Amino acid sequence: MxxxxxxxxxxxxxxxxxxxxxxxxxxxxxxxxxxxxxxxxxxxxxxxxxxxxxxxxxxxxxxxxxxxxxxxxxxxxxxxxxxxFRAADLPDPEDLVSARRAVLQEAKEYNEIAVGGCCRNEKLQQYLENDRKVLRFHTFWDESGKYGSRKYYTLHYYLADDTVEMLENLPRNSGCAPYPTFWRRSPLRKNPYISATPGMLEPAALIYKPEDLICGQTIDVMGRQIVLYDCDDFTRDFYRSFMGLEQVGTKIHHPPLTHAKLRFPPYNGFGSEEDSLSSCRGLMPKPPRRDVQKLLVDADKVLRFEGVLADDVEENENRKFVIAICLGDDSVGVWELKQRNSGHSEGKFASKSRKKNPATGTWFRPADFFIGASLLINSSPFRLTGADEKALCYMEEHPDQFPVADAPWPKVAARL
Known part of the structure; x- marks a missing residue:
C-alpha cells in the first residue's frame, strides 16, 4: 500500500x-x-x-x-x-455581495460630490407623489409585569419617506408623565442594532414597509409586541388601491377596571390602635374620640368571672384565674389565684387593656363573657366556670345584652 x-x-x-x-x-x-x-x-x-x-x-x-x-x-x-481552500473557490453569499455594493456605491457618490458633482436624491419622486399622505393605525401593547397594563398608541406611517411615528394615548389620571411620544419620527427597523464602538459596520437596515402593517397582526418595536387593531378611512382606501387588500378592524375588549381599595398599615404596637390609626388619616393627628358618657355611667362597674385553662395540660388543671371586664372602657384583665403547691406564682397574668377576640376579629365586649364561654386571651384558651354575685345580677338585669345569661322562666315566676 x-x-x-x-x-x-x-x-x-x-x-x-x-x-x-x-x-x-x-x-x-x-x-x-x-x-x-x-x-x-x-x-x-x-x-x-x-x-x-x-x-x-x-x-x-x-x-x-x-x-x-x-x-x-x-x-x-x-x-x-x-x-x-475549497471554500475560497465558492461564490460569496448574496448578503455580503449586496453589502459590498452598498459600500462601493456610497464611496462613489462621495467622490463625485467631492469633485463638484451634485447630490442625488433618490427619494425625490417618492416625496413628490406622497407628500402629506400619512397612514394612521390604532395600536396597543399589553405590558407584562407586576404593575403592567394595556397601553394604547397611534401609529403614523409617512409615505413620503417611509418613517414611523408612535404617540401614546394617555388616559385621564393615568399617573404617567405627560410625554406622549413613544417613537420619534424615524425609520422603524425590523432588525434594531446598537453599535458598540463608533465606526463599526452595521448590518443592512430592514425597515417596515406599508405591506408589513396589517390590522390584526403585530410588529416589533424595541422588543415590544405592538398589536394593530384598526385604521382610519384614508388608510383603508390606500390599501385597496395599493395592495388590493381590505383592512378589517378588530373589536377590542377593554380589560375591566379594578379600583384598589386603600388599606391602613397594620398596627405596630405603639400606643393604642385608635391612636395609631388617627396618625394615618391626617397630617395633624387628633386624639381618638372616647365615649365619655359610658365612662361616667359605668366607671365603677366590673364583671368578674372565674376561669380555668382549657389547654388539656396536666400541670394546668388546678390553676384558677379571675377574668374581669370593665364596662366603662371594655378593658379585660386576667389574674391568677394563689394555689398551694401549684408551682405558679399568683398575680397578674394579662394586664388590663382592650383586647381583640380572635374568633370574631373585634374587640371583646361584655356579651362575650358568660358562664361556659371559651375565650382566647393572649394566646391562652380559657373557659369561664363561674362568676361573682354582682356579675350574675347585672347580666340578669340586662337580658338584651346578655341573652345567654338570661334568667330562666321558673326563677322569674318565683320572684314575681
Whole structure:
C-alpha cells in the first residue's frame, strides 16, 4: 500500500507521497498483521502509523474487483469535507455581495460630490407623489409585569419617506408623565442594532414597509409586541388601491377596571390602635374620640368571672384565674389565684387593656363573657366556670345584652 496527497498550489504544506509503497502493519487492537484489501471499504476508517484515514470513495475498477472477488457492493462515494481552500473557490453569499455594493456605491457618490458633482436624491419622486399622505393605525401593547397594563398608541406611517411615528394615548389620571411620544419620527427597523464602538459596520437596515402593517397582526418595536387593531378611512382606501387588500378592524375588549381599595398599615404596637390609626388619616393627628358618657355611667362597674385553662395540660388543671371586664372602657384583665403547691406564682397574668377576640376579629365586649364561654386571651384558651354575685345580677338585669345569661322562666315566676 501507499498513501499520497494531491498537491494544491499555495497550500503552505509539503504534499505528495505521504507513505511509500510497502506492507503497512495493522494495529494490534485489530489483530495485528498487515493490511489487506479485505480491510478497505468506502466509509470505513483505518489507522496508519497513529493517523486515522477515512475512505470516502473508490474508482470503478476497485468497485468491480470487490464485487467479483468478495461478492459485495460498496456504498456510494461520500462528500469531501469543506476546507479553507475549497471554500475560497465558492461564490460569496448574496448578503455580503449586496453589502459590498452598498459600500462601493456610497464611496462613489462621495467622490463625485467631492469633485463638484451634485447630490442625488433618490427619494425625490417618492416625496413628490406622497407628500402629506400619512397612514394612521390604532395600536396597543399589553405590558407584562407586576404593575403592567394595556397601553394604547397611534401609529403614523409617512409615505413620503417611509418613517414611523408612535404617540401614546394617555388616559385621564393615568399617573404617567405627560410625554406622549413613544417613537420619534424615524425609520422603524425590523432588525434594531446598537453599535458598540463608533465606526463599526452595521448590518443592512430592514425597515417596515406599508405591506408589513396589517390590522390584526403585530410588529416589533424595541422588543415590544405592538398589536394593530384598526385604521382610519384614508388608510383603508390606500390599501385597496395599493395592495388590493381590505383592512378589517378588530373589536377590542377593554380589560375591566379594578379600583384598589386603600388599606391602613397594620398596627405596630405603639400606643393604642385608635391612636395609631388617627396618625394615618391626617397630617395633624387628633386624639381618638372616647365615649365619655359610658365612662361616667359605668366607671365603677366590673364583671368578674372565674376561669380555668382549657389547654388539656396536666400541670394546668388546678390553676384558677379571675377574668374581669370593665364596662366603662371594655378593658379585660386576667389574674391568677394563689394555689398551694401549684408551682405558679399568683398575680397578674394579662394586664388590663382592650383586647381583640380572635374568633370574631373585634374587640371583646361584655356579651362575650358568660358562664361556659371559651375565650382566647393572649394566646391562652380559657373557659369561664363561674362568676361573682354582682356579675350574675347585672347580666340578669340586662337580658338584651346578655341573652345567654338570661334568667330562666321558673326563677322569674318565683320572684314575681
Amino acid at each position: 501507499m498513501v499520497s496527497e494531491p498537491k494544491i498550489e499555495n497550500s503552505g504544506m509539503t504534499q505528495g507521497t505521504f507513505v511509500k509503497r510497502h506492507r503497512i502493519p495493522r494495529p494490534s487492537s485489530l489483530g495485528g498483521g498487515v493490511y489487506g484489501f479485505e480491510d478497505l471499504r468506502v466509509g470505513k476508517s483505518i489507522a496508519i502509523y497513529s493517523r486515522l484515514f477515512r475512505l470516502i470513495g473508490a474508482d470503478a475498477y476497485t468497485r468491480d474487483f470487490y464485487e467479483a472477488a468478495m461478492g459485495e457492493t460498496m456504498v456510494e462515494d461520500q462528500e469531501l469535507p469543506m476546507d479553507t
